Amino acid sequence: MTKTGNILKVAFRALSRNKLRSLLTALGIIIGVACVVATIGIGEGARLQAENQLKSLGTNFLMIFPGTTTSSGARTGWGGSSRLSSDDVDALRRDVSSLSYVSATIRTVAQVIYGNQNWSTSIQGGEVDWPLIRSWSLASGQFFTDQDNRSASKVCVLGQTVKTNLFGDEDPIGKSIRIKNIPFRVVGVLESKGGSTMGQDQDDIVIAPYETVRKKIMGTTAVGAILASASSNELVARAQEEITSLLRQRHRINKAAGQDDDFMIRSQTEMLNQAEEQSRTMSALLWSIAGVSLLVGGIGIMNIMLVSVTERTREIGVRMAIGAKGGDIRAQFLVEAVVLAVTGGAVGIALGIGIQRTVARFAGWPVSVQANAIWLAFVFSALVGIAFGFYPALKASRLDPIEALRYE
């Protein structure tokens, strides 16, 4: 006769006798475990998504922004007038050997018109290296040439979103669109890239030669930002150092004298770290919710097990009279607490996977069900059952059979 089998049977029977009570008791565990599973899954999904999106910026990607500037004692950060120049771009291209591609960029927002359709979008000025840096290929047509850039030709390449909104199913190649009333010839259409880390639509873009946008649309001399890519992943850090020293030299910044750099360099790695930092903060929050829920759930289990021991005092007395040892009684109540916790854990796992799927669907993240998360949840709920079921079980096993048999 299998003792364990019987103990399990008795535990399930005792729990199903008070179904609603068991469910309410297990609720804390259910929520806690659902939190653990959802946290790990969502965290992992978000991390993968961020990684994919950052990779979509281009490999070994570097971005140089205009930074803090000091003019007559007033310090300005982002948004101040740019001190990056076309000459800086040329110098980077010429002198920094660890960079394979460099492109000056500038951007503005404008209304784009084709026929009777119009669309407000981001107008990006870039040089020929731009699609190479962003690892962005063309769906049709071709990118503009260096000659187009130097002569500030009025040509442009459309992102998928802009193409769809202005042209629908029509082929836009060779057609003329108007940006700020200036006619531009469409020479190419970019492939779709989807949403960015921040949730922006990366395909909502028109790209035209840097010189064209700077002179004809914006009428400025400043460079918005410089995009570059290092020759290899290992060279990213070196490229960053080389760019820094070159720009300091060119801008006559004496770091030793306490002068601030008037530019900032962001690498893909740094952005990845930032995204990971965010998801870690989120995880820490959910983990603490999970921890509190498991604790509250455990206390609930202990409470209900104590009630159960009292209610079943007579039964305990009978079992002891016919030969159950203290260990038998202890095992029975401990198993009951563990079954309650683990059943709650199983429901919690199902719920957690459900939450994770829903969140992933709405956020458009890849679904990532982690086997180790499920094991972790199982182990956690069993541990909660053992930890909080032990005292009631001990109490039951220490009852005096004579008293217990007399209990009404």
Add this chain to the structure above:
Amino acid sequence: MAGAGRSEGVTVARPVIEIENLTRVYQMGETEVRALDGISLTVESGEFLAVMGPSGSGKSTFMNIVGCLDRPTAGRYVLEGVDVSGLDRDERASIRNDKIGFVFQSFNLLSRTNALENVELPLLYSAKSKITEEQARAQAMKCLERVGLGPRWDHTSAQLSGGQQQRVAIARSLVNNPAIVLADEPTGNLDSKTSEEVMAIFQELNDEGKTVVLITHEPDISEHAKRIVTFRDGRILSDVPVTARRVATRAAASASPA
């Protein structure tokens, strides 16, 4: 009368119960209560003993010690040749499982558990030998049939009458083939007709050689036994054989569908 004569032939070298100078003292705050005050008693195998006495006479304490639920303060209790007076909790649990079959006044079956599973229960805690689930089932079924409840094996206690529940409890007490069946007021919750049926089963068991110890305060019930021991103030007042023994029959019981 006929039953008494028949079982006299069964003789074993050693008595089932040997009690010498047994004392049990309860500490109630400042005062000491001597529930049992140095009693001595021997019960031979195959005896049918009734223990009588008013409440407070010490008969419940006697039953608790004989049933190995409690330990004596002083004195010796030897059960089937084993001195059990000094055993600890778990050792006493093993002895109860192995050598004592309990029958209680309030039946004490597990609720929402069918008759067969109730009867099987002592086998679950048995350390003697590992038996298979099928063997346990067969053994329990045999005991249920013995008390005439074979066809009702799958009824839960709520679906059984009081008399039937007590018969299931008797079957449970027999399943481990104990040295003694210890019945504490087994008819206390039953009407006179049902009591008669239950006493008939005890008499049959005794006829087959089972030692039965019956605790009761009803004189009619005690007269079904072969020997009556009366307690008063923790001492044995009288110890006499039953001269005009009542013989119960359960012909009506097994025929009636209840």
